[in-house]
Structure formats: C-alpha cells, structure tokens
Amino acid sequence: MAWTVLLVLFTMPTFAGTLDRAGMERQFPAPLVVGERDEAVPVWPILKQEAGAYEIFAYAFESIDLAPIPGFGGTPPNLLVALTPDGSFRDVKVLSHHEPVFLEGLGSEPLFAFVEQYVGLSARRTIRVGRPSARANGASPLAVVDGISMATASTRVINESILAASLAVARQKLGFGAAGKAGLKVEAKQDLYEPRSVAELIERGLVKRVVVTNGEADAAFKGTAVEGQGEGSLEAPLSDLVIAYLNVPTIGRNLLGEERFAALMRELGPGDHAILVVSTGPLNPLGEDFILGSIPDRLTVIQDGLAVNARDMAIERRGGGVEGLPAGPWTILKMVQQAGFDPSAPWTLTQKITRERGQILVERVSREFAAGYALPANLFDREVPEAAATWFDSWKARGWELGLITASFFLLVPVLVRQRGLVADQTRFTAFRLAFLAFTLLFIGWYAQAQLSIVTLVGLVRVAVTNGDLSFLLYDPPSLLLWAFVLATLVVWGRGTFCGWLCPFGALQELAARPAKALRLRQVTVPPSLDRGLRFVKYGVLAAILGAAALASPLADSFSEIEPFKTAITLYFVRTPAFVAYAVGLILLNLFVYKAFCRYLCPLGAALALGGRLRLLDWIPRRAECGSPCQLCKVRCRYGAIAPSGEVDYAECFQCMDCVTIIHDPTQCVPQVVARKRGRTLAPQPMAAE
Known part of the structure; x- marks a missing residue:
C-alpha cells in the first residue's frame, strides 16, 4: 500500500504551462517578436515594430499557469490567451483539455469555436456564458458568449479559467481590475451636501493633507548614492499635497464651486471617479515636463495592493490653482468604472520622489511615500455586479x-x-x-x-x-x-x-x-x-x-x-x-x-x-416462509437480487419495489393466501442490518 501511495505521488501531474520560447514563436510568428518571459508572472510580451521601435502587441500566457481550475475530467483546461495593452482579447486558443463531453463526444471543434468568441472582447467587462439572445450591448459592463447546450458546465469552467487568468495578468501588467470588481459601480450620493471650508474638510478627514519634510526624505534616501542631497531645514516641507475625492458633493462643490462641480460631473462618465491632487510645497509632483491628459509617472492610486489606471483629465488650468485651495501645481485624475476603483473603500496615493547624481552617467534613486485616504461608506451607493464569471451564475441560471x-x-x-x-x-x-x-x-x-x-x-x-x-x-x-x-x-x-x-x-x-x-x-x-x-x-x-x-x-x-x-x-x-x-x-x-x-x-x-x-437497514420486509417454501419474489425479481433462501442481495437490488408490492398484497403473497384460507393473518417485518 505504501509503495502505491509513493507511486501516485511521484507520477501525479503538475499543472504548468507547456510552451517554451520556440512554442510561443510558433504561435506568434514573424513579423511579431516574442520578448523575454517575465520572471514575476508567467507572461510573454509579444512585440511588433512600429515606426522603427518595438511596441507591445500583446501579453501572451497560458491559463493553467495562473488559474488551474479543474474541469470535469479532474484536470484544468489549458488555454493560450493574448491580451492587448488596453485589456482586449487578441487571441484565445485551446492548448489542451480533458473535458469528457468534448473527448470522443462532440469533438473539440465546438470548443475551439466557443473560445474564438472572446477575441475582441475586453477583460475589463464581466463575461458570462449564456444564450445568443442574452447578448449585452457595447456600453454594458456585461458581455455574453454563446454557450454549448450539451456542455454548459464545461464551458463555464473554460470561461472562469480565461477570466481568472486574464485578470491576474491585468492586475500585474495593465493596471486595472481587482478580481471580482469588473462592472462594480459605486456612486457618491448627490443629495448629501454640507457647506464646509477647506479647513473643516481637512479636519473631518474628507480632504487629506500630506506633508513630506526634508528630514523624512533624507531618512528615506539614507545609505544610497544620493544620500545628503536635501536642502533647507529638516522640518521644512519638501512635498505638501492636498488630496480630495471630488465626486462627493460636500467635497467637490465646496472645493470647485457649483458651476465647476456640475461641469466636472457632466464630463465624467457614469461610474467614473475624479481625484484632485494639489501641491503647495516646493516639489512639483507632476514634473516640469508633464503632458496634460497623460498618466502621471510620479503619482499612483493604489487599492487592495493594486495600481489603478488614473489619467489626468486635461482640464483647463488657466487662472491658477483650484478655488479654495492654495496656488500650486495640480491635477484631476480620472478613473473609469471598468478600472474597478471603489471610493467607498480605503485607497492610497503614492508619490514617487527621485534624486539623481552625476551629469554624464546619471544615477537615479527613487523612493515612494504613501498617503492613505478613506471616506465614510454612507456617502455612496454601491451596485455590485452579477457574479456571472463564477460558479454562482450556474446556480442562479x-x-x-x-x-x-x-x-x-x-x-x-x-x-x-x-x-x-x-x-x-x-x-x-x-x-x-x-x-x-x-x-x-x-x-x-x-x-x-x-x-x-x-x-x-x-x-x-x-x-x-x-x-x-x-x-x-x-x-x-x-x-x-x-x-x-x-x-x-x-x-x-x-x-x-x-x-x-x-x-x-x-x-x-x-x-x-x-x-x-x-x-x-x-x-x-x-x-x-x-x-x-x-x-x-x-x-x-x-x-x-x-x-x-x-x-x-x-x-x-x-x-x-x-x-x-x-x-x-x-x-x-x-x-x-x-x-x-x-x-x-x-x-x-x-x-x-x-x-x-x-x-x-x-x-x-x-x-x-x-x-x-x-x-442502516435491511429495509425490504421478509417472512419466515420467504425462500422456504415460497419462491415467488425470487422468481419475479428480474435483477436476480433475491437468493433461493429469500435473502435480499442489496448490492444488486434496484429498488423496483416489486417484491414489496407482492409481500403486502394478500392476493399475491403465497403465505398470506394460505394463511387467509386458514383464517390467520401474517405481518411481514423488516430486518435490522447485521
């Protein structure tokens, strides 16, 4: 027995991808170029030459490396998935599977056709397996792929494998989407408003002020090549930021005024979010070469340990700073609904401060300083998306x-x-x-x-x-x-x-x-x-x-x-x-x-x-006469589950209940027929299991 267990342990499969560089190059031939496999997450960048430079064409990966969800054969399906930088499916192919319904059944062709439906869809949207009539429109956070009527459960496993693996890559490479947040809609209650000054908003924690002093920055760079480059007194601020989530009327209306707040809400799409960052210190968090409408490389919004795609809204900046706040560099960062950002949950704004040394061979060292931000949950209405990409959808449907x-x-x-x-x-x-x-x-x-x-x-x-x-x-x-x-x-x-x-x-x-x-x-x-x-x-x-x-x-x-x-x-x-x-x-x-x-x-x-x-029981009633002399039940049993002795072989009994009907029928049960002729009554009794 011990040798059998060891044999099983040494022969059991490990779920890992099957494609090496040569395999990937066969899947993505020239003019595409397969880059180096990421050491942190099993993803291959696929490059394409544009205007003399190589750009990311897609991120390719095998689902079994990231989401080994067992199918009905007990082993996970393995799919090759290629995601574009914006989160769309460039390609989805079946590399291997052990789904019984497709093995010597329907054949693999219906499965190949099923996964082809993902091409062009976005991993930012919830994708559900359903009927053709259930397809969602392009503006919906929900997408529907046609299932296979005789393989409903298997296609749901395939769908979950694709989405779980893709979201894992998206969180690491594309900067969006915590798992389970695709389609999440959280909106500030627009009927809640209190007139407050900036100082009162800061005091109540609705607006956050974060100061990094020269001393704190020097301590962060201690032991590096740029140690001791700080200027001014250690207590003086190097960075002084004011952070505000603008969708909440008590915050946005008091900071921007009625007209500018209303204009901002019109410009934001449904479920989108806006965060104001104003600097009142000597360090410009945006950088001198910052381009309006781009993603700041010195400011990052992080929630649940994941970076959220936050882009500058390129709002007109003439007239100095934002009303009610000190003058200084500022930005309004926008996060779209599909990014999965939840303003009712805590999040963090990270500011990167970089120091450098040298003029020819420049050496740069960066440190990040994080500021937590949290608002009361009662300021928001939450609309949780249907868990369509999980097994729960199967039960609901x-x-x-x-x-x-x-x-x-x-x-x-x-x-x-x-x-x-x-x-x-x-x-x-x-x-x-x-x-x-x-x-x-x-x-x-x-x-x-x-x-x-x-x-x-x-x-x-x-x-x-x-x-x-x-x-x-x-x-x-x-x-x-x-x-x-x-x-x-x-x-x-x-x-x-x-x-x-x-x-x-x-x-x-x-x-x-x-x-x-x-x-x-x-x-x-x-x-x-x-x-x-x-x-x-x-x-x-x-x-x-x-x-x-x-x-x-x-x-x-x-x-x-x-x-x-x-x-x-x-x-x-x-x-x-x-x-x-x-x-x-x-x-x-x-x-x-x-x-x-x-x-x-x-x-x-x-x-x-x-x-x-x-x-627990030998539940079929028997009489002393069963088997000797009566053989009626044995003869009538088409399964051969009753021995000549009258004993029931429950391992072979199919519970047709014919023998139970006979034994309770005084016109069929031979002992009862004989007893009735003699003026007596017989009562059958179930026997307890031995």
Whole structure:
C-alpha cells in the first residue's frame, strides 16, 4: 500500500504551462517578436515594430499557469490567451483539455469555436456564458458568449479559467481590475451636501493633507548614492499635497464651486471617479515636463495592493490653482468604472520622489511615500455586479430546474417510505413508477443533463492526487444536487434509489423493455453460476478506471467510455457510429437480458454498491416462509437480487419495489393466501442490518 501511495505521488501531474520560447514563436510568428518571459508572472510580451521601435502587441500566457481550475475530467483546461495593452482579447486558443463531453463526444471543434468568441472582447467587462439572445450591448459592463447546450458546465469552467487568468495578468501588467470588481459601480450620493471650508474638510478627514519634510526624505534616501542631497531645514516641507475625492458633493462643490462641480460631473462618465491632487510645497509632483491628459509617472492610486489606471483629465488650468485651495501645481485624475476603483473603500496615493547624481552617467534613486485616504461608506451607493464569471451564475441560471428536481425528491421519498401506501397497490404504483422514470429520462437526463457518471469519480481521484480543488463540481448544479440526494439515500436504502429511479440511462432501458414484454420477447436466463461471476466484472471495470485516474493515465478517459451515458443521454445519440452502435446494442441486449449493462458492467453502479454497504437497514420486509417454501419474489425479481433462501442481495437490488408490492398484497403473497384460507393473518417485518 505504501509503495502505491509513493507511486501516485511521484507520477501525479503538475499543472504548468507547456510552451517554451520556440512554442510561443510558433504561435506568434514573424513579423511579431516574442520578448523575454517575465520572471514575476508567467507572461510573454509579444512585440511588433512600429515606426522603427518595438511596441507591445500583446501579453501572451497560458491559463493553467495562473488559474488551474479543474474541469470535469479532474484536470484544468489549458488555454493560450493574448491580451492587448488596453485589456482586449487578441487571441484565445485551446492548448489542451480533458473535458469528457468534448473527448470522443462532440469533438473539440465546438470548443475551439466557443473560445474564438472572446477575441475582441475586453477583460475589463464581466463575461458570462449564456444564450445568443442574452447578448449585452457595447456600453454594458456585461458581455455574453454563446454557450454549448450539451456542455454548459464545461464551458463555464473554460470561461472562469480565461477570466481568472486574464485578470491576474491585468492586475500585474495593465493596471486595472481587482478580481471580482469588473462592472462594480459605486456612486457618491448627490443629495448629501454640507457647506464646509477647506479647513473643516481637512479636519473631518474628507480632504487629506500630506506633508513630506526634508528630514523624512533624507531618512528615506539614507545609505544610497544620493544620500545628503536635501536642502533647507529638516522640518521644512519638501512635498505638501492636498488630496480630495471630488465626486462627493460636500467635497467637490465646496472645493470647485457649483458651476465647476456640475461641469466636472457632466464630463465624467457614469461610474467614473475624479481625484484632485494639489501641491503647495516646493516639489512639483507632476514634473516640469508633464503632458496634460497623460498618466502621471510620479503619482499612483493604489487599492487592495493594486495600481489603478488614473489619467489626468486635461482640464483647463488657466487662472491658477483650484478655488479654495492654495496656488500650486495640480491635477484631476480620472478613473473609469471598468478600472474597478471603489471610493467607498480605503485607497492610497503614492508619490514617487527621485534624486539623481552625476551629469554624464546619471544615477537615479527613487523612493515612494504613501498617503492613505478613506471616506465614510454612507456617502455612496454601491451596485455590485452579477457574479456571472463564477460558479454562482450556474446556480442562479438553473434555479427552476433545481426546484423541480428537488420537488421530485419530495415526491419520491414518501412513496418509498410508506410501503403500505401507494407501493401496495400494484396498478397505481406501476403507473407512478413509469411516470417517474419518464421524468427521469426526459427532464433529469435529456433536458437538465444531470446523468451521474463515473467521470465525476475520475475527476475526484485526479483532484485528490493533485491540488484538492473540488470547485469543478459547482459548475453543474443539477448533477451536484442529485449526487447529494443519492449519497444521502445510499445510507438508507443502498444503490437502488439511484439505479432504479434516478439514472436516466437506467430509465431508458426499463422503458424500452416495456414494449418487449408486451411483445412477449423471450428473456434469456443467465445460469446462476455465470450470473454470479458476471456481477464481479463491474468491480474490475471500476478498479481499472479509478486506478488509471490515480496514475494520471489518459486511459481513464478511454476506460470510462464503457458507460453509454454520454452517447445516449448527454449527446442524444448524435455521435460517431461506433459509439451509437454500442449504446443501441446495450439497449437491445436489455430486451433479452434485463438491464445487463447495469448488473454486469456499470462502474458507477459498482461504486454505489460498495457505498451501499453503509446502509442502516435491511429495509425490504421478509417472512419466515420467504425462500422456504415460497419462491415467488425470487422468481419475479428480474435483477436476480433475491437468493433461493429469500435473502435480499442489496448490492444488486434496484429498488423496483416489486417484491414489496407482492409481500403486502394478500392476493399475491403465497403465505398470506394460505394463511387467509386458514383464517390467520401474517405481518411481514423488516430486518435490522447485521
């Protein structure tokens, strides 16, 4: 066992990018040039020559390096993403994936077409997977890409991988977007205003004054090549800044006056922000060569540890400084809504002070001085964007499906619990069972795509030997809901609740067998010794699949194809002829050997049979006469789950309830028929599990 664990640990995959420089150059051939890979973040700058100089054409990276989100195969998809300097998607390509629905199913072409939709969209916007009719207009912070109807959960994982990786690069390279803030809208309440002087605003903390003295600057440069270059007394200010967030009326109107404040608000777009920085000290924070409308290289707005893109608004500066403040260099910095800036949360203005030495070989040393700024949250209205790029969107979009499936659980459980109720009436119970199986096939299977599969267990094994991230389960809400119910009922009734009631392929087989019964197709009787041997095959199949998954072998995906679920349920039989023939062949075999696949081959059934050994009760009632002399239930059981002794093999029981109906029916149960003739009454009793 120890050697097996060591083998798994040494063979488990590490999620890392696959492209080296040569690989990147193949993806971005000449005239483009691949620059040096960043040491801090795994990003390759892609350069293009313009007017004799090289400019950034895009930042290229692999999603698996930055957002290794496991897909439904248990391993993360890997996508090559190229972001332009303004945050738009230049290119998105699939490098590798293990999504079961695209492996020998739909094929990879639909997935390639899906990711092509991102080209031209902006990482500054929230992107959601939805329907074509749900597309947002160009001004909306929300963008929608068309999903794939039979791969909804997989496309959401792909979308999350692209966005999470892109935002990580954007924060490091493009200066915008804390994760989760794309589309965030925070606006100052315009109806809150109090007339205040500049001194009162500073006293109340609505306006911030920050002073850096010569002594503080000298201390910061101590031990460097430019130490001791300060001039004047140590207590004298070198930099004296006044900082103000102007959107709040109590601040902006008092500093700018009514007309200039109103003009500023008109010039700002919805959700944009303006910050005033005025210098009253000897050091000009903008620099003598500052160009209006550019991004100041000496002033940086930082929030949550990330730099926010703040650009000078190029407002007319004639007439000196801003009204109500001392004269001096000033700027109004603008941050657009998509930058993710939240003025209701604390932020920092960083001023860079540079000193230099030498005239020919100039040596420059810079130090940054930060000033914190925070305003009361009650001055703002916050509009939080929909969490469309996360798993939560999957649950919100499929709420009514989850509600209907949950309602079916509430309908099924009382029927199974109250054995003397509907179950005891064979005619009514048969009608109920057929209706429920039709619901399982048509809604749970073909519509909601909630066919449980061994693929989920493969994904769990792969995750267990890698990063332990189970988030991929959250992208398929109906299946996760079904798993929760199946696991809960497993400890009560065993595997039968799923295999007999909630498996769409199982329902398809049972419904297909009804006409065969009416046509009197002769059933093939499997000899008892052969039947017992064949039942162990499914456990061998289960071991092979999970073993291959633990060893990170691609054979796990191939072995999983023994399940016909993908063909018959997920893809509606729209697949290559070999897979369709296999699925149809199993259904035809079922007409002669009832549910042969479920009994002998199904790896998921094997896993549930093993888990079902934890059940609390042997819940099927038995009598002393069961097995000796009465054999009626054994003969009627189409699954062969009742031994000649009358004992029920719960690992093979599919909870069809036929034997329960018989034992409660005084006209069918042989001991009851005999007892009634003798004027006695028999009461069956469930037996406690040993």
